[in-house]
Amino acid sequence: MALPLDDRTRGIIRACVPALEAHGLAITTEMYRRLLANPAIRDLFNLSHQQNGEQPRALALAVLAYARNIDNPGVMAGAVERIAEKHVGLNILPEHYPYVADALLGAIAQVLGDAATPDIMDAWGRAYWFLADILIGREEQIYVAHAAAPGGWTGWRPFSVRRRTVESGTVTSFELVPTDGRPVMRHAAGQSLGFRLDVPGHGPARRNYSISSAPGADAYRISVRRIDGGVVSNWLHDSVREGTVLQVSAPAGDFTLGHPDTAPVVFLSAGVGLTPFMSMLGVVATGKTPIRYIHATRSTETEAFGIPVRDLAAKGRLDADIFYTRQAPQGVPPVPNVTTHAGRITPEWLSGQVDPAATYYVCGPDGFMRDMVTALRAASVPDGHIRYAFFGPADDTALMG
Structure with missing residues (x-):
């Protein structure tokens, strides 16, 4: 169990908040530059998140949130759980943490220069290992x-592709x-x-991919969108066939379906954000739970699981x-209980649809997520009734408050 930080250390971390607001992104960018130069750690990261700046930006927000809440780390409990689950999915181990410590502290020293006094460096070393010990313990x-x-199972287990299904012009399942023929761990819908x-x-x-099949004992299904220029997604689409063997870790993640009951649920997604909801639908659609499914896609060509x-x-x-x-369908016969719309899901439209008794599950691109969660909160939906998951490198701390 991690020992609490002393008052002096917490005071120094609090005093660093203005510096993090000004230089946090420079620090995390330099940190990742150092990590990615090390072959022992580089392959743990999704390099596409580095190219567009997502991962350094997300970490800068997380470090700033940690410093702001250093006197009340319980506020970060949800974020810690999400990070731990993501780490487990990627098989991050205790021996990886010292590499990150060296890179982070080295980046702080380089970016802050003379302002990075021995006291500041000591405090950040203590603060890093306090949080790291919590994560290592939970993992x-x-x-x-x-x-x-x-x-x-733990570690990597070989799985063979039993079936490949084209779901749309951009998504393949x-x-x-498992190649050993033994049962698989029953996942929680949404993992x-x-x-x-x-x-x-x-x-x-x-990589992490949401499971798009209902919980079962013999197989899993993932559904992957082809990304322009995406090395992994294009390889999966173009080269992975039935019989291909892939190394897989056990199901993980805390974006899961609550205990099904008679309270309504709303699944709100855009693009490939629908994948965890296919797993959730496999659970709730067999019961009596009222379900609202709201989804945005470019056209019928890109619509998966329609x-x-x-x-x-x-x-x-x-x-x-x-x-x-982008393109609304033309001449398509109507289906009972299905309403089609041209355009995007706007916060204004969503605000007019709010069911105060429902739990909202939200998943999609970052901008969509921010708009939808902000709209739900503005419509007085309690935070406890809003659950969301990012496909990017980390949570957007702007949605945590």
């Missing part, structure tokens, strides 16, 4: 639970079964799988609103 608990679960991949011509890579959603709507199990942002 160990998750690993132990995975090992003990029926069908569970891969159904995976993801981690992958250790070796992409020919590019080398090792690690047929099963419409089948559930036709059976009266859900009400669906489908938004086509």
Whole structure:
């Protein structure tokens, strides 16, 4: 268990908030430059998040939030849980943490220069390892639970692609079964799988993909969107076929479906953000829970899982609103309980649809997420009834407050 930070250390960290506001992004950018120069740690990261600046920006926000809440770390409990679950999905281990400590402290010293006094460097070293020890402890608990679960495992387990299905012009699904023929751990709807991949011509890579199948005991399904210029997504679409073996970690993640009951749920997504909701629908659609499904996609060409959603709507199990942002369908026969719209899901439209009794699950691109969560809060939906998940490198701390 991590020992509490002393008053002196916490006071120094608090005093660093203005410096982090001014130089936080420069610090995290330099930190990642140092990490990615080290082959022992580089392959743990999604390099696409470095190219567009997402990962340094997300970490800068997280470090700033940590410093602002250094006197009340309990505020960060939700963020710590999400980070721990993501680390477990990528098989991050205790031996990886010293590399990050060296890179972070080295970056602080370089960016702040003479302002990085010995007292400041000592305080940040203590603050880093305080948080790291909490994460390491929680991650160990998750690993132990995975090992003990029926069908569970730790580390990487080989899975073979049993079936490959084209869901739309941009999304393909891969159904995976373990090569050892043994059962798999039953995932919680909304969780993801981690992958250790070796992409020919590019080398090792690690990725997380949401599980898009209902919880079961023999297989998982992931559904991957082809990204322009995306090394891993294009390789999966172009080269991975039935029989291809992939290295997979056990299901992880805290963006999960609450205990199903009779209270309404609303699934609110854009693009490939619908994938965890396919797993959740596999659970709630078999019961009596009222379901609202709201989804935005560019066109019918990019719309994944349109047929099963419409089948559930036709059976009266859900009400669906489908938004086509680029090209609305023409001459398509109407389906009961399905309403189609031209354009985007706007905060104004969403505010007029709020059900105060419902729990809202939100997933999609960052800008969409911010708009939707902000609109729900403005409509007085309690934070406890809003659950969201980012596909990017970390949570946007602007949504935490």
